[in-house]
Amino acid sequence: MLLPQPWLRRPPQRRRRWPVLLLAIGAMALLLLPLARAALTQPAPRPPTSYDLAWRAPFNRPAHYPLERRPDLALYRPHGDWFGRLILPPAAAMAQGGEDWVWLEVEQAPAGHDDLIGRRLRLGWQDDPRLRALVGKMQTPVRLGAEARLAAQQGNVVPTRLDGRDDVGPLQSLAGAHPHDDITVALEAVQLEQRDGEPMLRIGRPPLQSTGRWVGLVRLLRRDPADPERFRVQHYDRLRGGFSGAIETVRLPRQPPDRHGRRFFDPEGLLETPAGDEGWYLYGAPDSAGTFTAQALEPRLLTSLASDRLLRGTTAGLNHINRVNWSRDQTRRGRFTRVDLVPDGPHTPWQPSDRSLLIHNFGGIGGPEGEPISGFTVTGHFAFGAARVVIDPFTGQPRFDMRYHQIYANNPNGIVSGSQDWSAYTGNLQRGWLGTRPISDVLVRTEPLLLEELAIQAEVLMARYRSGDGSGVSLVSPAISCVQDSSQALWIAIDQLRRRRRQLDGRELPRLASLAQALDALLTPFGMVRSDWRHNASLMDTPGDGPDRFKANPSLWDGVLSWRSMLPRRAHDEMAGVFLRHGDPLHVVRTNQVPGVDERLAPLAPTQLLGQLPVVGVVLPRLMDAFFAPLTGRGLALGALLLGAYAAAALALGRGTGFLPAQRTRARPLVMVRQAIVLLLTPSLIEETLFRAALLPHPLEGLNGWDSLAWGALSVGLFVAWHPLASRLWYRQGRRLFDDGRFLLLASLLGVACVIAYQATGSIWPPVLIHWLVVLIWLELLGGRSRLGQAVQG
Numbered sequence: 001m002l003l004p005q006p007w008l009r010r011p012p013q014r015r016r017r018w019p020v021l022l023l024a025i026g027a028m029a030l031l032l033l034p035l036a037r038a039a040l041t042q043p044a045p046r047p048p049t050s051y052d053l054a055w056r057a058p059f060n061r062p063a064h065y066p067l068e069r070r071p072d073l074a075l076y077r078p079h080g081d082w083f084g085r086l087i088l089p090p091a092a093a094m095a096q097g098g099e100d101w102v103w104l105e106v107e108q109a110p111a112g113h114d115d116l117i118g119r120r121l122r123l124g125w126q127d128d129p130r131l132r133a134l135v136g137k138m139q140t141p142v143r144l145g146a147e148a149r150l151a152a153q154q155g156n157v158v159p160t161r162l163d164g165r166d167d168v169g170p171l172q173s174l175a176g177a178h179p180h181d182d183i184t185v186a187l188e189a190v191q192l193e194q195r196d197g198e199p200m201l202r203i204g205r206p207p208l209q210s211t212g213r214w215v216g217l218v219r220l221l222r223r224d225p226a227d228p229e230r231f232r233v234q235h236y237d238r239l240r241g242g243f244s245g246a247i248e249t250v251r252l253p254r255q256p257p258d259r260h261g262r263r264f265f266d267p268e269g270l271l272e273t274p275a276g277d278e279g280w281y282l283y284g285a286p287d288s289a290g291t292f293t294a295q296a297l298e299p300r301l302l303t304s305l306a307s308d309r310l311l312r313g314t315t316a317g318l319n320h321i322n323r324v325n326w327s328r329d330q331t332r333r334g335r336f337t338r339v340d341l342v343p344d345g346p347h348t349p350w351q352p353s354d355r356s357l358l359i360h361n362f363g364g365i366g367g368p369e370g371e372p373i374s375g376f377t378v379t380g381h382f383a384f385g386a387a388r389v390v391i392d393p394f395t396g397q398p399r400f401d402m403r404y405h406q407i408y409a410n411n412p413n414g415i416v417s418g419s420q421d422w423s424a425y426t427g428n429l430q431r432g433w434l435g436t437r438p439i440s441d442v443l444v445r446t447e448p449l450l451l452e453e454l455a456i457q458a459e460v461l462m463a464r465y466r467s468g469d470g471s472g473v474s475l476v477s478p479a480i481s482c483v484q485d486s487s488q489a490l491w492i493a494i495d496q497l498r499r500r501r502r503q504l505d506g507r508e509l510p511r512l513a514s515l516a517q518a519l520d521a522l523l524t525p526f527g528m529v530r531s532d533w534r535h536n537a538s539l540m541d542t543p544g545d546g547p548d549r550f551k552a553n554p555s556l557w558d559g560v561l562s563w564r565s566m567l568p569r570r571a572h573d574e575m576a577g578v579f580l581r582h583g584d585p586l587h588v589v590r591t592n593q594v595p596g597v598d599e600r601l602a603p604l605a606p607t608q609l610l611g612q613l614p615v616v617g618v619v620l621p622r623l624m625d626a627f628f629a630p631l632t633g634r635g636l637a638l639g640a641l642l643l644g645a646y647a648a649a650a651l652a653l654g655r656g657t658g659f660l661p662a663q664r665t666r667a668r669p670l671v672m673v674r675q676a677i678v679l680l681l682t683p684s685l686i687e688e689t690l691f692r693a694a695l696l697p698h699p700l701e702g703l704n705g706w707d708s709l710a711w712g713a714l715s716v717g718l719f720v721a722w723h724p725l726a727s728r729l730w731y732r733q734g735r736r737l738f739d740d741g742r743f744l745l746l747a748s749l750l751g752v753a754c755v756i757a758y759q760a761t762g763s764i765w766p767p768v769l770i771h772w773l774v775v776l777i778w779l780e781l782l783g784g785r786s787r788l789g790q791a792v793q794g
Helices: 010-040 050-055 129-138 146-153 170-175 314-324 448-470 482-499 506-523 531-541 556-561 568-581 616-628 633-657 669-693 705-729 732-738 741-761 765-781 784-788
Strands: 082-087 102-108 120-125 184-187 190-195 198-203 214-224 227-235 247-251 280-286 292-299 309-312 336-342 355-362 364-366 381-391 398-406 418-421 438-444 586-592 602-604
Touching: 082 170, 102 170, 102 184, 120 129, 120 170, 129 448, 170 448, 214 247, 309 314, 314 336, 314 568, 314 586, 355 398, 355 448, 355 568, 381 448, 381 482, 381 568, 398 438, 398 448, 398 482, 418 448, 438 568, 448 482, 448 506, 448 531, 482 506, 482 531, 482 568, 506 568, 568 586, 616 669, 633 741, 633 765, 669 705, 669 741, 669 765, 705 732, 705 741, 732 741, 732 784, 741 765, 765 784
Parallel strands: 120 198, 247 292, 309 336
Antiparallel strands: 082 102, 082 184, 102 120, 190 198, 214 227, 214 280, 227 247, 280 292, 336 586, 355 381, 355 438, 364 602, 381 398, 398 418, 438 586
């Protein structure tokens, strides 16, 4: 047969390709024309940040509060001994010497140093070798690149004033974090000395971001009908023990809308909210007309030692953390609660000078004016912090003084990574979350050594976030985030304490060691430490040696290695649970958009992965906990014990009722190996996943004994009922067997053994192994296949 010559077909193909080619060129032109036009025009202006919009209001600028204006000192107190505004020096001044320093405009000074108020003093670090070496490790040149430009285009605050500077240290990165010199701080561990005939300040601890140089305690009486931002207030009188002091007018300024149209603060509803029943701390200063203007608010009721409820027992506490704290009833707009959780054992009330760890978590903003939710997951935010019980100078009563170790990425609001007190963070009127988000603050009275070391490691991470390790920005990924790097700070703190254990007080080591072991299981669930965490920890041993810099690995694999601290809600709940099991009492403060009168907003509880999907949001965390829980020697020993007990009972019952043959079936090794692989998947893994891991609350959720018994009975009942149901729907060859009461009795005992193994270990693998071995031995050695009517080819 003659075949057609290929060259005879080419011209027609070419003619048919021309229309297609023309269409492709036209489509490309349509796509490229807008891009070419955009390239020839000016770039779009950077969108204003929420910080920029707030700056337009005069009351959000330092100039609105002249230093010469002082309130009545009988009514207001200085907000700290040393307090002032940071000022970034010119780049040329910083180029000389490479030391990390900034200017401080002094707004408050201790008694005897009033002459320094209003002066601009040099602020630097104390001459401690380890402190200076650590600061040197954090110093870095800052060059804003593509990531910084993208962050700015997305409306985030970027430290443009640091761009091009060399040796930017923690003080410079804090002073230059905003476009304007408006960050105010309180100083601790301060030394006043002379430098070239001028006074200067040296500090041994990083500055604490704080707002409002004066503070007063008042009760709101009424609003001015002519100006709704002005309130008549009555001050607290310590001698009379109540709000019977002087009455004056103060201003609580309504904040301008942010870039999303939401206001961080609106005075509407303050008079009515129960959160203000015990008064408000006002942080601020007089304006040019002498009217005291609040820059931050703190409800006195929320930081008192009192609680609305006390729950005794570790199990009750775990149940509250995992099931109640973020429940729908507890997450209602305007609602607040204070709950004390007391673990098993003796209880000691909070006392003045007590120190505690703070575990902070906030959720999302819902409602018609809320924020978008990605992937059915409300991520929220996580931070550690510290609290101590202090005596309130206004009332003479104990209260909590809280501060937050905010490892915070670049954001539109100008929240700056660093240590912040209530006035700079939660209660700040310009960018605080008290009125717009649901918040949970868990105070844990735990090991002081851990608190001290964690504060150091958190300061390192916070300073690195401000400089972006030289890029100027810190962006979020699964492996790099507020919660992952807070966890890194905690892991390095534990690592440092282990390395220094010979120098520590031996009486504290046993409790500290048991706590460290429990936290290790949470922070490194696979027993493998992330390489960047280990590297950064090594730099803390000899911070002055070698040229190594801190590392941050953004890979997904590193995120997986620390998966239990990937989402803020999980980290918040599990951290609190670890400390409660350790025997540490907890004080939980929950607020929801206080005062809560804006019906356009609704509090959204933070969730675990896919937490907003019905059923999936509950089942998925259980499966993750069950499958990723390591198979320990204790779990294997318990599994072997339960398997032995079941085997003894099953053999006695089976042979006594005639269900099991008296003679063992001849073993066929190759068949057993082949069948073992299949049986491991089904029924063992599938049925244990369905009836144990997905159905039962994980032991970490903290069920009490009766609830665990009820859930276990449900699991066994469904497991047993599953077999007759399967024989009627899709596995008809097993109907006679699965309707046999003797089989169902043995299946019930197997279900009980698997439930005990799962609830005792929290791992899916012990019950899977028990289930697998039982089915394999029964089918291949005890006549199971003959009862099923199956024949397996050898």
